[in-house]
Amino acid sequence: MARFGMAIDTRRCVGCMDCVAACKTENDVPEGFNRDWITQELRGRFPTLSLEIRSERCNHCDDAPCVSCCPTGASHVHPFGQVVLVDHEACIGCKACVASCPYGARFIHPEGYADKCTFCIHRVREGQDPACVAVCPTHCMHFGDLDDPNSEISALLASRAHHAVLPEAGTRPRIFYLT
């Protein structure tokens, strides 16, 4: 069974925010909310500084706290690619998932339900990449099946140094940043 994830090359990313704009357009994300965003992390002390630019979103964690704390099962792991999704109809808006997500990836939609990145599952089903991946002008994002040893993403993760965000949270995130 597929297990979708992303590998994002921080050496290529320039933080142009195309992914952010594409996501908002593709998914009709209401004004004031974002399913993905750019993080700039400046490390070190002058003159030995390093800047990492990351395109971040829901990590579709293998051990997702938002799924285990949801009282109704509205937050669920979809069998297709084990993508973490929210059933808008089942959601009661208790905000436990928003509180539990270490990444701040979720928001409460003006309609009252919890919302977040879906890995553009509607596009992936038709064989396309998620919108953010598809529009990236530097081709820094790679989407694919982490469980398939022959996939592009598996090869990248096998050959390049990489890290995840907040691995200490213990949620086993599935978005990796190549360094």
Place this chain on the structure above:
Amino acid sequence: MKVRFGFWRIVLGLILASGLFATIVRFTRGLGASTNLSDQFPWGIWIGFDILCGVGLAAGGFTLTAAVHIFRIERFKSVVRPAVLTAFLGYLLVVFALFFDLGKPWNIWHPLVMWNPHSVMFEVAWCVMLYTMVLGLEFSPMLWEKLGWTKVLRAVKQITPVVVIMGVILSTLHQSSLGSLFLITPGKLHPLWYSPWLPVFFFLSSIAVGCSMVIFESFLSRRAFKHEIDLPVLVDLGRVALVALVLYAELRFLDLQSRDALQFIGFGTEEGRLFILEIALGIAAPVLMLAIPRIRKNPGGLFTASTLIVLGFVLNRLNVGITGLQASSGVRYFPSWMELAVTISLVGAGFAIFGLAVRHLPVFAEEVHSARASRPLATSTVVGDVPCQRVRWVWPGNSPVASASGSSSPSVGSDSFISASKGRI
């Protein structure tokens, strides 16, 4: 009946009016327009105070029903009813407050049919629902007695032991699961409060505060309704609170020590200051007061100590629900006036309904009945074979207590309830 507009009624009216306005805004314009909540800070005062404190302050219900009906400590019987009434009202208000806080309140019934048993929130949802029903059953004898429905009353009394055991199990689960709720925020909740022991802490502190609430409201209702209080019973409750509080303090200290979190205590940060206030106000001061028999047995001392426990408890829940989550969220949260208006309205409504219930239902019936039973005027019927508990107390509208639309009735205050209540079984 003439309705008087006293100072407090006007205040209550204003509070409820502002609450109504806030309610309209909340349900027409949404959470964003009415609250200062954000996606960085999803739970605010409606969770921190209305839910956490509402449930906690209702803990007197299960503590006392367990003491009387399971452990058979009969001398606490006289305070069971007010405690159950407080708990029932507390839970009704919690359910009410939930509607405000949920993003999709009309889906509140979903956990009934859509199950995720792994979820703490699922446990919380079921506990709220089931325990509110149990409290309704525990409360209902007051209503049946008033209505004189002896058959229903007898049926409810038959199942009382089962109901009480259910209630104790459910509220044990519920008090602790509210602590577990914050276990889903590791790395977000400040180390002064985040602990794997949170469920135990929530449970232990709820026992202390349950007893304190009973003491607190007994003194308040004595003032408001001129009921006599059974001081020795309240002193005993103070001792129970003391034991629970000492155990709670000990565990919290050991926990902080084992997690190397003692270093965060200090006046340097907001968290450190509020932690010190919480411990000093809610644990250190009342423990010292209650540990000295002379202060514990003094009505003023007992009342002050229990008030401090209640205040410290509220501070603890607000610290867990709000203060401790602030630093990691990156935003500052202070409730909007509408959030405060709703909260204060709920508290005000709670007081008002409690007052109405005390006036019109046999809440303090134990004492009243005993006092009445010695009078020739008393109309009492024995239901079943246990003399005191099964007395059907008919409380007509023209009896001094019921007809008194305030504390103005002189005949109520003159009744020497305390001596009579000591004579009962």
